[in-house]
Protein backbone atom coordinates (compact mmCIF):
# COMPACT_ATOMS: atom_id res chain seq x y z
CA UNK A 42 0.00 0.00 0.00
CA UNK A 43 1.45 3.30 -1.05
CA UNK A 44 1.83 5.98 1.56
CA UNK A 45 -0.37 9.00 0.86
CA UNK A 46 -2.64 6.88 -1.29
CA UNK A 47 -5.92 8.75 -1.73
CA UNK A 48 -8.85 7.46 0.31
CA UNK A 49 -10.87 4.72 -1.38
CA UNK A 50 -14.06 6.64 -0.95
CA UNK A 51 -14.33 10.29 -0.03
CA UNK A 52 -17.49 12.35 0.28
CA UNK A 53 -17.66 16.04 1.11
CA UNK A 54 -21.15 17.37 1.89
CA UNK A 55 -22.43 14.97 -0.73
CA UNK A 56 -26.08 14.51 -1.62
CA UNK A 57 -27.74 11.63 -3.43
CA UNK A 58 -31.27 10.80 -4.39
CA UNK A 59 -33.69 9.98 -7.14
CA UNK A 60 -35.30 12.39 -9.59
CA UNK A 61 -34.16 15.51 -7.71
CA UNK A 62 -35.48 14.18 -4.40
CA UNK A 63 -32.64 14.30 -1.89
CA UNK A 64 -32.51 11.17 0.22
CA UNK A 65 -28.95 11.66 1.43
CA UNK A 66 -27.95 15.22 2.22
CA UNK A 67 -24.64 16.79 3.17
CA UNK A 68 -22.71 13.66 4.05
CA UNK A 69 -18.97 13.95 4.69
CA UNK A 70 -17.14 10.67 4.97
CA UNK A 71 -13.92 9.07 3.91
CA UNK A 72 -12.79 5.46 3.92
CA UNK A 73 -9.13 4.53 4.03
CA UNK A 74 -7.54 1.30 2.83
CA UNK A 75 -8.12 -1.68 5.12
CA UNK A 76 -11.05 -0.12 6.94
CA UNK A 77 -14.19 -2.15 7.47
CA UNK A 78 -17.04 0.28 7.98
CA UNK A 79 -20.51 -0.71 9.13
CA UNK A 80 -23.07 1.77 7.84
CA UNK A 81 -25.95 1.64 10.28
CA UNK A 82 -29.25 3.41 10.49
CA UNK A 83 -33.00 2.82 10.48
CA UNK A 84 -34.95 2.04 7.34
CA UNK A 85 -35.23 5.06 5.10
CA UNK A 86 -32.21 6.76 6.63
CA UNK A 87 -30.44 6.81 3.27
CA UNK A 88 -27.78 4.11 3.72
CA UNK A 89 -28.71 2.20 0.60
CA UNK A 90 -29.14 5.38 -1.45
CA UNK A 91 -25.67 6.49 -0.40
CA UNK A 92 -24.11 3.19 -1.44
CA UNK A 93 -26.02 3.20 -4.71
CA UNK A 94 -24.81 6.72 -5.33
CA UNK A 95 -21.21 5.48 -5.20
CA UNK A 96 -22.10 2.86 -7.81
CA UNK A 97 -23.90 5.27 -10.10
CA UNK A 98 -27.27 3.65 -9.34
CA UNK A 99 -28.72 6.70 -7.63
CA UNK A 100 -28.20 10.31 -8.68
CA UNK A 101 -25.38 12.46 -7.35
CA UNK A 102 -27.17 15.70 -6.53
CA UNK A 103 -24.47 17.80 -4.91
CA UNK A 104 -21.23 18.03 -2.96
CA UNK A 105 -17.97 16.34 -3.80
CA UNK A 106 -17.60 12.62 -4.28
CA UNK A 107 -14.33 10.95 -5.21
CA UNK A 108 -13.47 7.29 -5.64
CA UNK A 109 -9.77 6.40 -5.39
CA UNK A 110 -9.03 10.11 -5.81
CA UNK A 111 -11.05 10.47 -9.02
CA UNK A 112 -14.23 12.56 -9.04
CA UNK A 113 -17.31 10.33 -9.34
CA UNK A 114 -18.34 11.68 -12.74
CA UNK A 115 -14.94 10.87 -14.22
CA UNK A 116 -14.59 7.51 -12.54
CA UNK A 117 -14.88 4.68 -15.04
CA UNK A 118 -12.90 1.86 -13.46
CA UNK A 119 -16.08 0.55 -11.91
CA UNK A 120 -14.99 -3.03 -11.22
CA UNK A 121 -12.66 -1.63 -8.51
CA UNK A 122 -15.77 -1.38 -6.36
CA UNK A 123 -17.09 -4.86 -5.61
CA UNK A 124 -20.83 -4.54 -5.25
CA UNK A 125 -22.80 -7.12 -3.27
CA UNK A 126 -26.44 -6.17 -3.73
CA UNK A 127 -29.24 -7.01 -1.37
CA UNK A 128 -31.06 -9.99 -2.81
CA UNK A 129 -33.44 -12.28 -1.10
CA UNK A 130 -33.20 -14.84 -3.83
CA UNK A 131 -31.27 -15.25 -7.03
CA UNK A 132 -33.29 -15.36 -10.21
CA UNK A 133 -34.64 -18.82 -10.89
CA UNK A 134 -36.00 -18.19 -14.39
CA UNK A 135 -33.27 -20.40 -15.86
CA UNK A 136 -30.74 -22.79 -14.45
CA UNK A 137 -27.42 -21.30 -13.48
CA UNK A 138 -24.66 -22.89 -11.47
CA UNK A 139 -22.82 -21.20 -8.63
CA UNK A 140 -19.73 -21.03 -10.81
CA UNK A 141 -21.58 -19.45 -13.72
CA UNK A 142 -22.80 -16.65 -11.45
CA UNK A 143 -19.34 -16.04 -10.01
CA UNK A 144 -17.81 -15.98 -13.51
CA UNK A 145 -19.97 -12.93 -14.25
CA UNK A 146 -17.65 -10.99 -11.95
CA UNK A 147 -14.79 -11.38 -14.46
CA UNK A 148 -16.71 -10.03 -17.46
CA UNK A 149 -16.24 -6.29 -16.93
CA UNK A 150 -12.47 -6.82 -16.86
CA UNK A 151 -12.13 -8.05 -20.42
CA UNK A 152 -13.35 -6.81 -23.82
CA UNK A 153 -16.55 -8.38 -25.18
CA UNK A 154 -14.78 -10.44 -27.82
CA UNK A 155 -12.21 -12.08 -25.55
CA UNK A 156 -13.13 -15.45 -24.04
CA UNK A 157 -12.22 -16.35 -20.46
CA UNK A 158 -8.66 -17.60 -19.97
CA UNK A 159 -6.78 -19.58 -17.32
CA UNK A 160 -6.31 -16.50 -15.11
CA UNK A 161 -10.05 -15.85 -15.10
CA UNK A 162 -10.71 -19.39 -14.04
CA UNK A 163 -8.03 -19.32 -11.32
CA UNK A 164 -9.46 -16.10 -9.85
CA UNK A 165 -12.95 -17.60 -9.87
CA UNK A 166 -11.60 -20.66 -8.02
CA UNK A 167 -10.02 -18.35 -5.47
CA UNK A 168 -13.24 -16.35 -5.01
CA UNK A 169 -15.22 -19.56 -4.50
CA UNK A 170 -12.67 -20.74 -1.95
CA UNK A 171 -12.85 -17.43 -0.09
CA UNK A 172 -16.58 -17.92 0.55
CA UNK A 173 -16.28 -21.69 1.07
CA UNK A 174 -18.45 -22.68 -1.88
CA UNK A 175 -15.96 -24.36 -4.18
CA UNK A 176 -17.40 -27.78 -3.32
CA UNK A 177 -20.84 -26.58 -4.42
CA UNK A 178 -19.72 -24.79 -7.58
CA UNK A 179 -21.80 -26.99 -9.84
CA UNK A 180 -25.01 -26.70 -7.85
CA UNK A 181 -27.96 -24.73 -9.20
CA UNK A 182 -27.88 -21.41 -7.29
CA UNK A 183 -31.62 -21.53 -6.83
CA UNK A 184 -31.18 -24.71 -4.73
CA UNK A 185 -28.91 -23.00 -2.19
CA UNK A 186 -30.02 -21.46 1.08
CA UNK A 187 -30.35 -17.69 1.48
CA UNK A 188 -27.03 -17.41 3.30
CA UNK A 189 -25.23 -19.48 0.68
CA UNK A 190 -26.71 -17.33 -2.09
CA UNK A 191 -25.38 -14.24 -0.30
CA UNK A 192 -21.94 -15.85 -0.33
CA UNK A 193 -22.30 -16.50 -4.07
CA UNK A 194 -22.86 -12.77 -4.56
CA UNK A 195 -19.81 -11.97 -2.42
CA UNK A 196 -17.74 -14.37 -4.55
CA UNK A 197 -19.04 -12.71 -7.73
CA UNK A 198 -17.85 -9.35 -6.39
CA UNK A 199 -14.48 -10.83 -5.32
CA UNK A 200 -13.96 -12.31 -8.78
CA UNK A 201 -13.43 -8.78 -10.11
CA UNK A 202 -10.57 -8.38 -7.57
CA UNK A 203 -12.01 -5.12 -6.26
CA UNK A 204 -10.21 -2.67 -3.99
CA UNK A 205 -13.24 -2.22 -1.79
CA UNK A 206 -16.30 -4.40 -1.20
CA UNK A 207 -19.60 -2.56 -0.89
CA UNK A 208 -22.31 -4.74 0.62
CA UNK A 209 -25.98 -4.01 1.09
CA UNK A 210 -27.46 -5.90 4.05
CA UNK A 211 -25.43 -9.10 3.61
CA UNK A 212 -26.96 -10.75 6.68
CA UNK A 213 -30.60 -9.70 6.24
CA UNK A 214 -32.97 -12.63 6.13
CA UNK A 215 -30.20 -15.15 6.88
CA UNK A 216 -30.62 -17.59 9.79
CA UNK A 217 -28.22 -17.43 12.75
CA UNK A 218 -26.10 -20.45 11.77
CA UNK A 219 -25.56 -19.06 8.29
CA UNK A 220 -24.98 -15.56 9.66
CA UNK A 221 -22.10 -16.98 11.65
CA UNK A 222 -20.59 -18.55 8.53
CA UNK A 223 -21.05 -15.28 6.64
CA UNK A 224 -19.37 -13.34 9.45
CA UNK A 225 -16.49 -15.80 9.32
CA UNK A 226 -16.11 -15.24 5.58
CA UNK A 227 -16.08 -11.48 6.10
CA UNK A 228 -13.59 -11.78 8.96
CA UNK A 229 -11.28 -13.79 6.75
CA UNK A 230 -11.52 -11.16 4.03
CA UNK A 231 -10.84 -8.42 6.57
CA UNK A 232 -7.78 -10.27 7.82
CA UNK A 233 -6.49 -10.35 4.26
CA UNK A 234 -6.76 -6.56 4.22
CA UNK A 235 -9.93 -6.28 2.17
CA UNK A 236 -11.63 -2.91 2.70
CA UNK A 237 -15.38 -3.11 3.13
CA UNK A 238 -18.35 -0.81 3.43
CA UNK A 239 -21.21 -2.82 4.87
CA UNK A 240 -24.75 -1.49 5.04
CA UNK A 241 -26.51 -3.36 7.82
CA UNK A 242 -28.95 -3.08 10.65
CA UNK A 243 -27.68 -6.18 12.41
CA UNK A 244 -24.38 -5.15 13.90
CA UNK A 245 -24.34 -8.12 16.27
CA UNK A 246 -23.38 -10.61 13.57
CA UNK A 247 -20.52 -8.45 12.32
CA UNK A 248 -19.31 -6.98 15.61
CA UNK A 249 -15.89 -8.60 15.39
CA UNK A 250 -15.30 -7.64 11.79
CA UNK A 251 -15.94 -3.91 11.64
CA UNK A 252 -13.25 -1.38 12.50
CA UNK A 253 -15.47 1.68 12.32
CA UNK A 254 -19.12 2.52 12.57
CA UNK A 255 -20.97 5.20 10.66
CA UNK A 256 -24.54 5.81 11.63
CA UNK A 257 -27.10 7.58 9.49
CA UNK A 258 -30.49 9.04 10.28
CA UNK A 259 -32.76 11.10 8.10
CA UNK A 260 -30.21 11.35 5.31
CA UNK A 261 -27.44 12.66 7.58
CA UNK A 262 -24.51 11.03 9.34
CA UNK A 263 -25.07 11.28 13.10
CA UNK A 264 -22.22 9.12 14.35
CA UNK A 265 -18.80 8.25 12.98
CA UNK A 266 -16.35 6.48 15.23
CA UNK A 267 -14.92 3.28 16.60
CA UNK A 268 -17.10 0.36 17.68
CA UNK A 269 -16.00 0.99 21.30
CA UNK A 270 -17.20 4.59 21.20
CA UNK A 271 -20.40 3.47 19.56
CA UNK A 272 -21.04 1.09 22.44
CA UNK A 273 -20.29 3.80 24.98
CA UNK A 274 -21.85 6.87 23.61
CA UNK A 275 -24.33 6.13 20.89
CA UNK A 276 -27.48 4.55 22.13
CA UNK A 277 -28.31 4.35 18.47
CA UNK A 278 -31.79 4.07 17.20
CA UNK A 279 -33.07 1.51 19.58
CA UNK A 280 -36.55 2.42 20.71
CA UNK A 281 -36.51 4.72 23.74
CA UNK A 282 -32.78 5.25 23.51
CA UNK A 283 -31.53 8.78 23.76
CA UNK A 284 -29.24 10.21 21.17
CA UNK A 285 -25.97 10.67 22.99
CA UNK A 286 -23.05 10.92 20.70
CA UNK A 287 -19.67 9.80 21.82
CA UNK A 288 -16.80 11.78 20.43
CA UNK A 289 -15.50 10.13 17.29
CA UNK A 290 -12.14 9.00 18.47
CA UNK A 291 -9.38 6.59 17.87
CA UNK A 292 -10.13 3.45 15.97
CA UNK A 293 -9.70 0.37 18.10
CA UNK A 294 -9.72 -2.88 16.26
CA UNK A 295 -11.91 -5.31 18.13
CA UNK A 296 -10.40 -8.33 19.77
CA UNK A 297 -11.48 -11.72 18.69
CA UNK A 298 -10.77 -11.23 15.03
CA UNK A 299 -7.57 -13.21 15.13
CA UNK A 300 -9.33 -15.99 16.98
CA UNK A 301 -11.93 -16.38 14.26
CA UNK A 302 -9.53 -16.37 11.38
CA UNK A 303 -8.06 -19.79 11.25
CA UNK A 304 -8.43 -20.53 7.57
CA UNK A 305 -5.41 -20.29 5.37
CA UNK A 306 -6.78 -18.84 2.21
CA UNK A 307 -4.84 -18.10 -0.93
CA UNK A 308 -3.64 -14.55 -0.77
CA UNK A 309 -5.46 -12.01 -2.84
CA UNK A 310 -3.60 -11.03 -5.95
CA UNK A 311 -1.88 -7.73 -5.42
CA UNK A 312 -3.54 -4.86 -7.17
CA UNK A 313 -1.30 -2.10 -8.32
CA UNK B 314 -34.10 -39.61 -47.48
CA UNK B 315 -31.82 -39.56 -50.51
CA UNK B 316 -34.81 -38.96 -52.78
CA UNK B 317 -35.65 -36.00 -50.55
CA UNK B 318 -32.19 -34.52 -50.93
CA UNK B 319 -32.37 -34.98 -54.67
CA UNK B 320 -35.11 -32.36 -54.72
CA UNK B 321 -33.63 -28.92 -55.07
CA UNK B 322 -36.28 -27.12 -53.02
CA UNK B 323 -36.02 -29.73 -50.29
CA UNK B 324 -32.28 -29.17 -49.93
CA UNK B 325 -32.96 -25.46 -49.50
CA UNK B 326 -35.71 -26.14 -47.00
CA UNK B 327 -33.47 -28.36 -44.91
CA UNK B 328 -30.66 -25.80 -44.82
CA UNK B 329 -33.16 -23.17 -43.68
CA UNK B 330 -34.52 -25.58 -41.07
CA UNK B 331 -31.07 -26.23 -39.64
CA UNK B 332 -30.28 -22.52 -39.31
CA UNK B 333 -33.65 -21.54 -37.85
CA UNK B 334 -33.63 -24.52 -35.52
CA UNK B 335 -30.27 -23.36 -34.13
CA UNK B 336 -30.86 -19.61 -34.01
CA UNK B 337 -34.34 -19.45 -32.52
CA UNK B 338 -33.71 -21.38 -29.27
CA UNK B 339 -30.29 -19.76 -28.79
CA UNK B 340 -31.76 -16.25 -28.81
CA UNK B 341 -34.86 -17.47 -26.99
CA UNK B 342 -32.81 -18.69 -24.02
CA UNK B 343 -32.06 -15.12 -22.97
CA UNK B 344 -35.67 -14.04 -23.49
CA UNK B 345 -36.74 -16.83 -21.14
CA UNK B 346 -34.08 -15.69 -18.69
CA UNK B 347 -35.37 -12.11 -18.86
CA UNK B 348 -38.95 -13.37 -18.45
CA UNK B 349 -39.84 -11.83 -21.80
CA UNK B 350 -40.79 -15.06 -23.52
CA UNK B 351 -43.57 -13.58 -25.61
CA UNK B 352 -41.76 -10.52 -26.92
CA UNK B 353 -40.87 -12.30 -30.17
CA UNK B 354 -44.56 -12.74 -30.84
CA UNK B 355 -45.17 -9.00 -30.57
CA UNK B 356 -42.25 -8.24 -32.84
CA UNK B 357 -43.65 -10.78 -35.32
CA UNK B 358 -46.93 -8.85 -35.39
CA UNK B 359 -45.10 -5.68 -36.38
CA UNK B 360 -43.06 -7.58 -38.97
CA UNK B 361 -46.33 -8.44 -40.73
CA UNK B 362 -46.91 -4.74 -41.38
CA UNK B 363 -43.46 -4.71 -42.97
CA UNK B 364 -44.33 -7.72 -45.12
CA UNK B 365 -47.50 -5.95 -46.29
CA UNK B 366 -45.63 -2.80 -47.22
CA UNK B 367 -43.18 -4.92 -49.20
CA UNK B 368 -45.95 -6.72 -51.10
CA UNK B 369 -47.82 -3.48 -51.83
CA UNK B 370 -44.81 -1.55 -53.04
CA UNK B 371 -43.39 -4.49 -54.96
CA UNK B 372 -40.12 -4.48 -53.03
CA UNK B 373 -38.73 -7.50 -51.22
CA UNK B 374 -40.97 -8.28 -48.24
CA UNK B 375 -37.97 -9.70 -46.38
CA UNK B 376 -36.27 -6.32 -46.21
CA UNK B 377 -39.35 -4.31 -45.31
CA UNK B 378 -40.22 -6.89 -42.65
CA UNK B 379 -36.69 -6.69 -41.30
CA UNK B 380 -36.86 -2.90 -41.04
CA UNK B 381 -40.24 -3.01 -39.28
CA UNK B 382 -39.15 -5.75 -36.88
CA UNK B 383 -35.86 -4.09 -35.93
CA UNK B 384 -37.64 -0.77 -35.38
CA UNK B 385 -40.15 -2.54 -33.14
CA UNK B 386 -37.34 -4.28 -31.25
CA UNK B 387 -35.58 -1.01 -30.47
CA UNK B 388 -38.95 0.47 -29.53
CA UNK B 389 -39.59 -2.35 -27.06
CA UNK B 390 -36.34 -1.67 -25.20
CA UNK B 391 -36.81 2.10 -25.20
CA UNK B 392 -40.33 1.68 -23.79
CA UNK B 393 -39.07 -0.76 -21.16
CA UNK B 394 -36.24 1.58 -20.20
CA UNK B 395 -38.68 4.33 -19.23
CA UNK B 396 -39.91 1.90 -16.58
CA UNK B 397 -43.41 3.35 -16.70
CA UNK B 398 -46.39 1.21 -15.80
CA UNK B 399 -48.04 2.39 -19.01
CA UNK B 400 -45.25 0.59 -20.88
CA UNK B 401 -47.40 -2.52 -21.32
CA UNK B 402 -50.10 -0.49 -23.03
CA UNK B 403 -47.57 1.14 -25.32
CA UNK B 404 -46.34 -2.33 -26.31
CA UNK B 405 -49.89 -3.54 -26.95
CA UNK B 406 -50.61 -0.54 -29.20
CA UNK B 407 -47.42 -1.17 -31.13
CA UNK B 408 -47.91 -4.93 -31.56
CA UNK B 409 -51.60 -4.97 -32.44
CA UNK B 410 -51.27 -1.82 -34.51
CA UNK B 411 -48.64 -3.72 -36.50
CA UNK B 412 -50.71 -6.81 -37.23
CA UNK B 413 -53.87 -4.79 -37.93
CA UNK B 414 -52.02 -2.58 -40.39
CA UNK B 415 -50.50 -5.66 -42.01
CA UNK B 416 -53.87 -7.34 -42.55
CA UNK B 417 -55.49 -4.18 -43.91
CA UNK B 418 -52.62 -3.42 -46.29
CA UNK B 419 -52.45 -6.97 -47.62
CA UNK B 420 -56.19 -6.92 -48.34
CA UNK B 421 -55.55 -3.93 -50.62
CA UNK B 422 -52.88 -5.78 -52.58
CA UNK B 423 -53.34 -8.34 -55.28
CA UNK B 424 -51.66 -11.03 -53.18
CA UNK B 425 -53.85 -14.03 -52.44
CA UNK B 426 -54.79 -15.02 -48.92
CA UNK B 427 -52.63 -18.12 -49.16
CA UNK B 428 -49.71 -15.75 -49.49
CA UNK B 429 -50.60 -14.18 -46.13
CA UNK B 430 -50.95 -17.61 -44.55
CA UNK B 431 -47.46 -18.44 -45.77
CA UNK B 432 -46.01 -15.57 -43.75
CA UNK B 433 -48.12 -16.20 -40.68
CA UNK B 434 -47.63 -19.94 -40.42
CA UNK B 435 -44.62 -20.77 -42.58
CA UNK B 436 -44.36 -22.12 -46.10
CA UNK B 437 -40.79 -23.12 -46.59
CA UNK B 438 -41.46 -25.17 -49.71
CA UNK B 439 -42.66 -22.14 -51.66
CA UNK B 440 -39.83 -19.81 -50.69
CA UNK B 441 -37.66 -18.31 -53.41
CA UNK B 442 -33.97 -19.05 -53.71
CA UNK B 443 -32.93 -15.41 -53.11
CA UNK B 444 -34.95 -15.33 -49.90
CA UNK B 445 -33.25 -18.50 -48.69
CA UNK B 446 -29.80 -17.02 -49.33
CA UNK B 447 -30.69 -13.85 -47.42
CA UNK B 448 -32.16 -15.89 -44.55
CA UNK B 449 -29.10 -18.10 -44.38
CA UNK B 450 -26.69 -15.18 -44.12
CA UNK B 451 -28.81 -13.47 -41.45
CA UNK B 452 -29.19 -16.67 -39.46
CA UNK B 453 -25.44 -17.28 -39.43
CA UNK B 454 -24.91 -13.71 -38.20
CA UNK B 455 -27.53 -14.17 -35.44
CA UNK B 456 -25.99 -17.43 -34.23
CA UNK B 457 -22.46 -15.99 -34.32
CA UNK B 458 -23.26 -12.76 -32.48
CA UNK B 459 -25.41 -14.49 -29.85
CA UNK B 460 -22.69 -17.06 -29.23
CA UNK B 461 -19.95 -14.46 -28.80
CA UNK B 462 -22.06 -12.29 -26.49
CA UNK B 463 -23.70 -15.14 -24.56
CA UNK B 464 -21.89 -14.51 -21.27
CA UNK B 465 -22.76 -10.84 -21.36
CA UNK B 466 -26.41 -11.45 -22.22
CA UNK B 467 -26.48 -13.95 -19.37
CA UNK B 468 -24.93 -11.46 -16.93
CA UNK B 469 -27.26 -8.62 -17.85
CA UNK B 470 -30.38 -10.79 -17.73
CA UNK B 471 -29.27 -12.37 -14.46
CA UNK B 472 -28.80 -9.13 -12.51
CA UNK B 473 -29.31 -5.89 -14.36
CA UNK B 474 -28.50 -3.69 -11.38
CA UNK B 475 -25.18 -5.42 -10.75
CA UNK B 476 -24.29 -5.27 -14.44
CA UNK B 477 -24.90 -1.52 -14.39
CA UNK B 478 -22.89 -1.09 -11.18
CA UNK B 479 -19.81 -2.77 -12.67
CA UNK B 480 -20.06 -0.68 -15.82
CA UNK B 481 -21.47 -3.10 -18.41
CA UNK B 482 -23.47 -1.23 -21.07
CA UNK B 483 -26.79 -2.75 -20.05
CA UNK B 484 -28.98 -0.78 -22.44
CA UNK B 485 -26.71 -1.67 -25.34
CA UNK B 486 -26.88 -5.39 -24.63
CA UNK B 487 -30.64 -5.26 -24.15
CA UNK B 488 -31.11 -3.53 -27.49
CA UNK B 489 -28.70 -5.96 -29.14
CA UNK B 490 -30.69 -8.93 -27.83
CA UNK B 491 -33.94 -7.34 -28.93
CA UNK B 492 -32.59 -6.72 -32.44
CA UNK B 493 -31.30 -10.31 -32.61
CA UNK B 494 -34.82 -11.41 -31.67
CA UNK B 495 -36.26 -9.30 -34.49
CA UNK B 496 -33.84 -10.71 -37.05
CA UNK B 497 -34.59 -14.26 -35.86
CA UNK B 498 -38.32 -13.64 -36.24
CA UNK B 499 -37.90 -12.43 -39.82
CA UNK B 500 -35.43 -15.17 -40.73
CA UNK B 501 -37.86 -17.77 -39.42
CA UNK B 502 -41.03 -16.38 -40.92
CA UNK B 503 -40.97 -18.58 -44.03
CA UNK B 504 -40.03 -21.72 -42.10
CA UNK B 505 -42.14 -21.46 -38.98
CA UNK B 506 -44.23 -18.35 -39.57
CA UNK B 507 -44.62 -15.08 -37.71
CA UNK B 508 -47.34 -16.42 -35.41
CA UNK B 509 -45.47 -19.57 -34.47
CA UNK B 510 -41.82 -18.54 -34.27
CA UNK B 511 -42.00 -17.66 -30.57
CA UNK B 512 -42.87 -21.29 -29.88
CA UNK B 513 -39.59 -22.40 -31.45
CA UNK B 514 -37.71 -19.77 -29.43
CA UNK B 515 -39.23 -20.77 -26.10
CA UNK B 516 -40.35 -24.41 -26.04
CA UNK B 517 -36.94 -26.02 -26.72
CA UNK B 518 -35.63 -23.91 -23.83
CA UNK B 519 -38.42 -25.11 -21.56
CA UNK B 520 -37.42 -28.68 -22.45
CA UNK B 521 -33.73 -27.94 -21.97
CA UNK B 522 -34.39 -26.55 -18.48
CA UNK B 523 -35.70 -29.96 -17.49
CA UNK B 524 -32.56 -31.84 -18.46
CA UNK B 525 -29.76 -29.35 -17.76
CA UNK B 526 -27.88 -28.53 -14.62
CA UNK B 527 -26.21 -25.35 -15.86
CA UNK B 528 -27.02 -22.48 -18.17
CA UNK B 529 -24.22 -23.60 -20.47
CA UNK B 530 -25.66 -27.08 -20.95
CA UNK B 531 -29.20 -25.72 -21.27
CA UNK B 532 -28.05 -23.59 -24.24
CA UNK B 533 -26.60 -26.67 -25.91
CA UNK B 534 -29.69 -28.78 -25.25
CA UNK B 535 -32.09 -26.09 -26.44
CA UNK B 536 -30.20 -25.69 -29.72
CA UNK B 537 -30.09 -29.43 -30.22
CA UNK B 538 -33.81 -29.87 -29.53
CA UNK B 539 -34.66 -26.88 -31.75
CA UNK B 540 -32.54 -28.26 -34.55
CA UNK B 541 -34.08 -31.74 -34.28
CA UNK B 542 -37.66 -30.42 -34.19
CA UNK B 543 -37.04 -28.09 -37.07
CA UNK B 544 -35.41 -30.60 -39.42
CA UNK B 545 -37.77 -33.44 -38.61
CA UNK B 546 -40.71 -31.04 -38.90
CA UNK B 547 -39.74 -30.03 -42.42
CA UNK B 548 -39.30 -33.66 -43.47
CA UNK B 549 -42.60 -34.68 -41.87
CA UNK B 550 -44.45 -31.80 -43.45
CA UNK B 551 -43.19 -32.91 -46.89
CA UNK B 552 -44.56 -36.43 -46.53
CA UNK B 553 -47.71 -35.54 -44.60
CA UNK B 554 -48.37 -32.49 -46.79
CA UNK B 555 -48.85 -30.28 -43.75
CA UNK B 556 -47.62 -26.72 -43.18
CA UNK B 557 -43.99 -26.77 -41.99
CA UNK B 558 -44.46 -24.27 -39.11
CA UNK B 559 -47.26 -26.10 -37.33
CA UNK B 560 -45.53 -29.44 -37.78
CA UNK B 561 -42.27 -28.17 -36.29
CA UNK B 562 -44.00 -26.62 -33.29
CA UNK B 563 -46.07 -29.75 -32.63
CA UNK B 564 -42.89 -31.83 -32.64
CA UNK B 565 -41.21 -29.41 -30.22
CA UNK B 566 -44.23 -29.57 -27.91
CA UNK B 567 -44.30 -33.38 -28.15
CA UNK B 568 -40.64 -33.48 -27.13
CA UNK B 569 -41.38 -31.18 -24.21
CA UNK B 570 -44.24 -33.37 -22.97
CA UNK B 571 -42.25 -36.60 -23.21
CA UNK B 572 -39.20 -35.10 -21.52
CA UNK B 573 -41.23 -33.53 -18.73
CA UNK B 574 -42.93 -36.82 -17.90
CA UNK B 575 -39.65 -38.75 -17.94
CA UNK B 576 -37.76 -36.12 -15.96
CA UNK B 577 -40.59 -35.95 -13.43
CA UNK B 578 -40.27 -39.69 -12.84
CA UNK B 579 -36.49 -39.52 -12.63
CA UNK B 580 -36.62 -36.65 -10.13
CA UNK B 581 -39.08 -38.53 -7.97
CA UNK B 582 -36.95 -41.68 -8.03
CA UNK B 583 -33.85 -39.68 -7.17
CA UNK B 584 -35.55 -37.94 -4.31
CA UNK B 585 -36.67 -41.27 -2.89
CA UNK B 586 -33.20 -42.79 -3.16
CA UNK B 587 -31.63 -39.66 -1.75
CA UNK B 588 -30.13 -39.96 1.71
CA UNK B 589 -29.85 -36.60 3.38
CA UNK B 590 -27.54 -36.09 6.36
CA UNK B 591 -29.63 -35.21 9.41
CA UNK B 592 -29.32 -31.78 11.06
CA UNK B 593 -26.02 -30.50 9.80
CA UNK B 594 -25.05 -27.05 11.03
CA UNK B 595 -21.34 -27.53 10.48
CA UNK B 596 -20.04 -26.27 7.14
CA UNK B 597 -17.35 -28.47 5.62
CA UNK B 598 -14.50 -26.84 3.77
CA UNK B 599 -10.87 -27.20 2.82
CA UNK B 600 -9.71 -26.34 6.34
CA UNK B 601 -12.54 -27.60 8.55
CA UNK B 602 -10.46 -30.53 9.76
CA UNK B 603 -12.58 -33.30 8.27
CA UNK B 604 -10.75 -35.31 5.66
CA UNK B 605 -11.88 -34.44 2.13
CA UNK B 606 -12.23 -37.27 -0.38
CA UNK B 607 -12.59 -35.93 -3.91
CA UNK B 608 -14.02 -38.57 -6.23
CA UNK B 609 -16.52 -39.08 -9.03
CA UNK B 610 -16.84 -35.34 -9.74
CA UNK B 611 -17.61 -34.29 -6.17
CA UNK B 612 -16.09 -34.13 -2.70
CA UNK B 613 -17.04 -36.22 0.33
CA UNK B 614 -15.99 -35.23 3.85
CA UNK B 615 -15.28 -37.90 6.43
CA UNK B 616 -17.50 -36.87 9.36
CA UNK B 617 -17.90 -39.07 12.45
CA UNK B 618 -17.70 -42.25 10.40
CA UNK B 619 -20.04 -40.93 7.69
CA UNK B 620 -19.17 -39.57 4.29
CA UNK B 621 -20.94 -36.28 3.63
CA UNK B 622 -21.22 -34.83 0.14
CA UNK B 623 -22.45 -31.24 -0.47
CA UNK B 624 -25.74 -31.22 -2.36
CA UNK B 625 -27.95 -28.18 -3.04
CA UNK B 626 -28.16 -26.37 0.31
CA UNK B 627 -27.41 -29.41 2.51
CA UNK B 628 -25.20 -32.51 2.81
CA UNK B 629 -25.98 -35.99 1.55
CA UNK B 630 -24.80 -39.26 2.97
CA UNK B 631 -22.45 -40.67 0.37
CA UNK B 632 -24.28 -43.18 -1.78
CA UNK B 633 -21.97 -46.04 -2.70
CA UNK B 634 -24.35 -47.27 -5.41
CA UNK B 635 -24.98 -43.96 -7.11
CA UNK B 636 -21.31 -43.08 -7.38
CA UNK B 637 -18.81 -45.22 -9.17
CA UNK B 638 -16.25 -46.70 -6.80
CA UNK B 639 -13.60 -44.07 -6.09
CA UNK B 640 -9.94 -44.61 -6.82
CA UNK B 641 -8.96 -43.93 -3.25
CA UNK B 642 -8.66 -46.54 -0.54
CA UNK B 643 -10.79 -44.88 2.11
CA UNK B 644 -14.02 -46.39 0.87
CA UNK B 645 -16.26 -46.68 3.91
CA UNK B 646 -18.69 -49.54 3.87
CA UNK B 647 -22.23 -48.65 4.76
Ligand SMILES: [Zn+2]
Pocket residue numbers: 595596597598601602603614616
Ligand atom coordinates in the same frame (compact mmCIF):
# COMPACT_ATOMS: atom_id res chain seq x y z
ZN1 LIG C 1 -16.04 -30.47 8.33
Ligand SMILES: [Zn+2]
Pocket residue numbers: 590593595597614616621628
Ligand atom coordinates in the same frame (compact mmCIF):
# COMPACT_ATOMS: atom_id res chain seq x y z
ZN1 LIG D 1 -20.73 -33.63 7.76
Ligand SMILES: [Zn+2]
Pocket residue numbers: 587588589624625627628629
Ligand atom coordinates in the same frame (compact mmCIF):
# COMPACT_ATOMS: atom_id res chain seq x y z
ZN1 LIG E 1 -29.28 -34.00 -1.03
Ligand SMILES: [Zn+2]
Pocket residue numbers: 608609611612613622631632636
Ligand atom coordinates in the same frame (compact mmCIF):
# COMPACT_ATOMS: atom_id res chain seq x y z
ZN1 LIG F 1 -19.45 -39.53 -2.77
